[in-house]
Amino acid sequence: MKRKIWTRIIFVVLIILLALTFYQLPFYVEKPGMAHELDTVVQVENGYHDKGKLMLTTVRMGRANIYNYLLAKVKKYEDIVPLNEVRDKDQTEEEYNVYQLYLMESSKNNAIQVAYSRAGKFVDSNYKGVYVLDVYPDMPAAKVLKPGDRITKIDGHSFESSEKFIDYVQKKQVADTITITFVRKGKEKNSTIQLAKFDHAEGKIGMGIGLVDDREIISDPKVKLKTESIGGPSAGLMFSLEIYNQLTKNDLTKGHSIAGTGTIDPDGTVGRIGGIDKKVVAADNEGAEIFFAPDDEITPEMKKAYPNIQSNYKEAVKAAKDIGTKMKIVPVKTFDDALNYLKALK
Numbered sequence: 001m002k003r004k005i006w007t008r009i010i011f012v013v014l015i016i017l018l019a020l021t022f023y024q025l026p027f028y029v030e031k032p033g034m035a036h037e038l039d040t041v042v043q044v045e046n047g048y049h050d051k052g053k054l055m056l057t058t059v060r061m062g063r064a065n066i067y068n069y070l071l072a073k074v075k076k077y078e079d080i081v082p083l084n085e086v087r088d089k090d091q092t093e094e095e096y097n098v099y100q101l102y103l104m105e106s107s108k109n110n111a112i113q114v115a116y117s118r119a120g121k122f123v124d125s126n127y128k129g130v131y132v133l134d135v136y137p138d139m140p141a142a143k144v145l146k147p148g149d150r151i152t153k154i155d156g157h158s159f160e161s162s163e164k165f166i167d168y169v170q171k172k173q174v175a176d177t178i179t180i181t182f183v184r185k186g187k188e189k190n191s192t193i194q195l196a197k198f199d200h201a202e203g204k205i206g207m208g209i210g211l212v213d214d215r216e217i218i219s220d221p222k223v224k225l226k227t228e229s230i231g232g233p234s235a236g237l238m239f240s241l242e243i244y245n246q247l248t249k250n251d252l253t254k255g256h257s258i259a260g261t262g263t264i265d266p267d268g269t270v271g272r273i274g275g276i277d278k279k280v281v282a283a284d285n286e287g288a289e290i291f292f293a294p295d296d297e298i299t300p301e302m303k304k305a306y307p308n309i310q311s312n313y314k315e316a317v318k319a320a321k322d323i324g325t326k327m328k329i330v331p332v333k334t335f336d337d338a339l340n341y342l343k344a345l346k
Helices: 002-022 066-074 093-119 162-170 236-247 276-285 300-305 312-323 335-343
Strands: 027-037 042-044 053-063 079-082 122-135 150-154 177-184 187-194 196-198 204-206 209-220 223-225 257-260 290-294 328-332
Touching: 027 066, 027 276, 042 236, 053 236, 053 276, 066 079, 093 122, 093 209, 093 223, 093 236, 093 335, 122 177, 150 162, 162 204, 162 209, 223 236, 236 257, 236 290, 236 335, 257 276, 276 290, 276 312, 290 312, 312 328, 328 335
Parallel strands: 053 257, 257 290, 290 328
Antiparallel strands: 027 053, 027 079, 042 223, 122 150, 122 209, 150 177, 177 187, 196 204
């Protein structure tokens, strides 16, 4: 009899423990990810090959349950991040993921523009439409559109930019109906939306979406970047270096293993990213000899809001010293800083 009772107790406990793995806490756990070779991600048509390797670095970010939360409390280089510091309070998980994918697409486009311009190759852009980042649940668009949709026409009209798209809608009245043409998962669709007053935009007329321009880069030679499993903008610098390396005859790597991180603007400016200490760990685990870190400027406003904030470069140096790596941390403010460093490399 006692044996049956203990069997039931153990069974119930196991069910509870299993259920706790699926219960999500209002936190994310951030930990070192991987350092991934870019010659398998970036493919320039008839591009040159390198003897060494350029690598992007990542952090792993996932919703916390009770188990990985407790582990992160005791493990080094694993951080617990409150939900509201990762995404806006009104932003859904789907909208957050779509936004990360959009940031990745923008990062790729900027990297292509920078690399091709510096290499003296042809590069241009083609406007594809309006990319839907988020949809407000209390607005008319919520019944029709989803984050990730691309609107190509309104009432049969195409537009050259999101500004002209917005201007067209703003000339309408509350309760006016517009016909939109949009693309979802490669399929073109048509639907009608009745406009309403948009309280989130100071009472302007709208359908209730957050939007950005969706542009396609045209280049010669052609280039493909396979980034289906990667989100965010932080690989921009390393993308641009790998693209440039495949476009030009002289190998930038010279047989070395080089990692790094940082956003890239169309003018070549390298920007700050999050989780750089974990990316240093990931690069060291992969045997990188050199690590490019954004040498970003800390403004008085940033210092006031976050008194302990440091530049990415200083954070990376601190992490490298802490783990005892021989990997050289190199500060960069621009694409040209990284390029000139590699050109001078023995």
